[in-house]
Amino acid sequence: MNRLSIIVVLGLLALGCAQLSLRQPECDSPEAEEAALVAQDYLNGQHTHGYKYALNRIEDIKIISKPDADDVYVVEVDLLETDCHVLDPTPVANCTVRPKALTAVEGDCDVVLKRVGGVLTVTAFKCKTEESTEDLCLGCPILLPLNDTKALDLVHASLATFNNITVNTTYSLLEVGRMSTQIVSGGPRYLAEYVIAEANCTNDVCVPLNDVMANRGICTAKGLGTAHAVDCKMFPVMVPPQDANSTYVFPTSHVRTQNVTRKHGLRHYKLTSIHNPHITGLLSAETASESSEVVSVATPALLNATASVASTPAADTSSASVSAEVPVVVVKRDVPAAPATVTDPVLLIPRCPGRVRFFS
Numbered sequence: 001m002n003r004l005s006i007i008v009v010l011g012l013l014a015l016g017c018a019q020l021s022l023r024q025p026e027c028d029s030p031e032a033e034e035a036a037l038v039a040q041d042y043l044n045g046q047h048t049h050g051y052k053y054a055l056n057r058i059e060d061i062k063i064i065s066k067p068d069a070d071d072v073y074v075v076e077v078d079l080l081e082t083d084c085h086v087l088d089p090t091p092v093a094n095c096t097v098r099p100k101a102l103t104a105v106e107g108d109c110d111v112v113l114k115r116v117g118g119v120l121t122v123t124a125f126k127c128k129t130e131e132s133t134e135d136l137c138l139g140c141p142i143l144l145p146l147n148d149t150k151a152l153d154l155v156h157a158s159l160a161t162f163n164n165i166t167v168n169t170t171y172s173l174l175e176v177g178r179m180s181t182q183i184v185s186g187g188p189r190y191l192a193e194y195v196i197a198e199a200n201c202t203n204d205v206c207v208p209l210n211d212v213m214a215n216r217g218i219c220t221a222k223g224l225g226t227a228h229a230v231d232c233k234m235f236p237v238m239v240p241p242q243d244a245n246s247t248y249v250f251p252t253s254h255v256r257t258q259n260v261t262r263k264h265g266l267r268h269y270k271l272t273s274i275h276n277p278h279i280t281g282l283l284s285a286e287t288a289s290e291s292s293e294v295v296s297v298a299t300p301a302l303l304n305a306t307a308s309v310a311s312t313p314a315a316d317t318s319s320a321s322v323s324a325e326v327p328v329v330v331v332k333r334d335v336p337a338a339p340a341t342v343t344d345p346v347l348l349i350p351r352c353p354g355r356v357r358f359f360s
Contacts (some may be wrong), residue, residue: 021065027058027354034119035061035073042122043079044092045349048341050177052268053079053107054090058354073113073120074282080358081105081268084178085218088235097358103143103180104132104359107271122275125284125305129270141180141191143267150224151179154190158221158230161195163244171232172199172206174216178268192221198234213237236261 025032040055047053059076081104084095096106107274109127112118131143144151155176197208198215208214217234226343 023063024351025061025063026353027061032058032061032064032075032354034078035075035113037109038113038120039075039077039109039122039125040079040092043107043109043111043125043127044086046275047086047269047351048272049175049268050081050086051105052082052084052086052088052095052098053072053271054082054092054095055360056080056097056106056358057356057360058350060350071115072282073111073115075111075113075172077109077111079107079109079271081107085175085235087174087195087216088218092238100132100359101137101140103141105268106132107131109271112282124276124283125272126274127271128273129268131268139183141182144179144181144190145265145267146176146179147266148179151181151190151192152176153225154221154223155163155192155194155227156218156225158192158223158228159194161198162219162230162232169215170199170206171215171217172208174208177218182310188222188224189222192219194219194221242291299330 016121036055036058040053044052055077057078059078060074061076062074064072064074080097082092082095082097084090084092088095107127107129109125111122112124114123115121155173159171159173174195174197177195179190179192182189191299195216195218198211199206199208201207215237217232219230219232221228221230223229
């Protein structure tokens, strides 16, 4: 039994074992997919910096049922970083997952959900975010700390270039998303992605507007110092609903003009690591998944043949092997109409983990 299974069992004991039932559907089943996508969207909603994450694989799922109570789902998901910033209203389904060669960032999360009135809601989660460097190639970009001096010089120089070509609007740096360096024939080249926002400027001091209607966008810069290229794309502006009964929660912008990062040496933003684990007792200390080993199952014909061989004494034609004091017991057996055949073992498809959507 793996760690997650043990934790679930202990959680069942904590909740009271009377009349509890535990189901373990396949990781690619519709109900597993539904729970995983709800978890994905909720985790992205809690993620206030950096980029959105897309579901890559469902590692495990368990559903706990109790009479007169809401079903509880415990799902383990593998997420991959996309190129859509959290302030970008583009649905994560339409975002591009970063390839491994560009240093993919992965999130492994255990999420507890509850179905209330037919709707799944997240009650607790625990996440671990790491960058994958196993597929880095010679000459591929390498992630830099988000406070790297030379890369930040590129950010500020390229933003000044962009402001010089805009009309009637000045933009200010809102957040550095990622920075990297790449060795090319002319030496090191820097790459930077950063979010900008429409700014209010007074005496050459610009402050990003914290208005939901303010223009925001993401810029990609390449080069070194003054020799650079920059391309900025504005996010779609989300118009507030006119109907008083309609609600829309706008992404919260966190202005960072002094300290670009909160942690020295940070190379990427991490998912929120933990939320309310104490209210369920169903979250493991670390993510774990069901074994994906293929199980071999012997067929009835194979079992019958094995039993026959085991119970039949070996024949010996020598007279010394026959003793009058130890009689040989002969068991009469019905002759089968056809000889038993031994077939290949049946390979069962593992219940979990599920399919890989992008790469593993």
